[in-house]
Amino acid sequence: MDPNSVNLIWQADGSPRSARFDDPYFSTSGGRAESEHVFLAGNGLPQRFAKGFQIAELGFGTGLNMLVAWQAWRKARASGPLRYTGFEAYPLTQDELRKTLSAWPELAMLAVPLIDAWPCQKLNLPGLVLELVFGDARTTLPTWRGKADAWFLDGFSPNKNPEMWAENLMAEVARHTALQGSFATYTAAGYVRRSLAETGFEVSRIKGFGRKRHMSIGRMPAKLKLATSSHEL
Numbered sequence: 001m002d003p004n005s006v007n008l009i010w011q012a013d014g015s016p017r018s019a020r021f022d023d024p025y026f027s028t029s030g031g032r033a034e035s036e037h038v039f040l041a042g043n044g045l046p047q048r049f050a051k052g053f054q055i056a057e058l059g060f061g062t063g064l065n066m067l068v069a070w071q072a073w074r075k076a077r078a079s080g081p082l083r084y085t086g087f088e089a090y091p092l093t094q095d096e097l098r099k100t101l102s103a104w105p106e107l108a109m110l111a112v113p114l115i116d117a118w119p120c121q122k123l124n125l126p127g128l129v130l131e132l133v134f135g136d137a138r139t140t141l142p143t144w145r146g147k148a149d150a151w152f153l154d155g156f157s158p159n160k161n162p163e164m165w166a167e168n169l170m171a172e173v174a175r176h177t178a179l180q181g182s183f184a185t186y187t188a189a190g191y192v193r194r195s196l197a198e199t200g201f202e203v204s205r206i207k208g209f210g211r212k213r214h215m216s217i218g219r220m221p222a223k224l225k226l227a228t229s230s231h232e233l
């Protein structure tokens with residue numbers, strides 16, 4: 001297999017699956033509804049949208065989560081553009097992107113300029129400043145200069161794509177999170193929750209999307225906790 005090829009497999013329902021990771025890009029039973037449940041609601045969005053809001057995503061994939069967030073931003077009539085940064089190691093081809101996103105005609109108005117410009121590193125569109133950082137997130141995130149108000153943690157499942165959930169990478173997520181910033185992810189894997197909790201997030205397990213029993217969310221406290229007794233110093 002060409003090491004740079006995503007090598008997509010199209011499933012019977014027309015949705016893409018990664019041959020490299022043997023995992024689907026999104027839930028085949030409602031990718032868009034999953035995105036709204038896990039990544040928007042999980043991060044308290046659209047309610048938390050505010051001027052200058054920054055979302056960052058590990059695993060930009062097809063751009064579906066970004067389009068859903070941008071559409072929600074436009075509907076919320078939030079002030080100024082949404083800032084969105086996507087980290088992606090194995091970008092889809094333009095044709096793969098076009099074919100995947102054609103499943104949501106209601107997103108076409110937003111999807112077309114992304115597809116036309118693909119692959120791009122910066123894109124300014126009405127209500128959106130998009131930054132795409134291509135490469136392995138374990139290398140690219142440490143050098144990113146931003147801080148996210150909300151993280152979408154959307155690697156493939158931890159048993160198939162463990163590098164996207166590695167302890168060091170979760171520490172970088174925390175280091176690149178604004179105070180009171182948040183994360184949401186579809187996984188409830190115990191080791192992922194524990195490493196995010198160790199970095200300072202207040203982590204909870206909540207109801208997952210569809211048939212998934214649980215997912216995880218977390219919030220960075222307003223102030224970093226100080227040790228309260230001499231034993232903790």
Ligand SMILES: C[S@@+](CC[C@H](N)C(=O)[O-])C[C@H]1O[C@@H](n2cnc3c(N)ncnc32)[C@H](O)[C@@H]1O
Pocket residue numbers: 024025026057058059060061062063064065066087088089090091135136137138154155156161163164
């Ligand atoms: C579940 S898919 C993401 C779906 C995407 N959020 C969407 O809206 O379509 C996981 C993504 O993580 C990417 N990925 C896997 N390992 C990576 C790594 N080490 N660094 C950056 N991206 C990676 C994959 O190429 C894939 O696009």
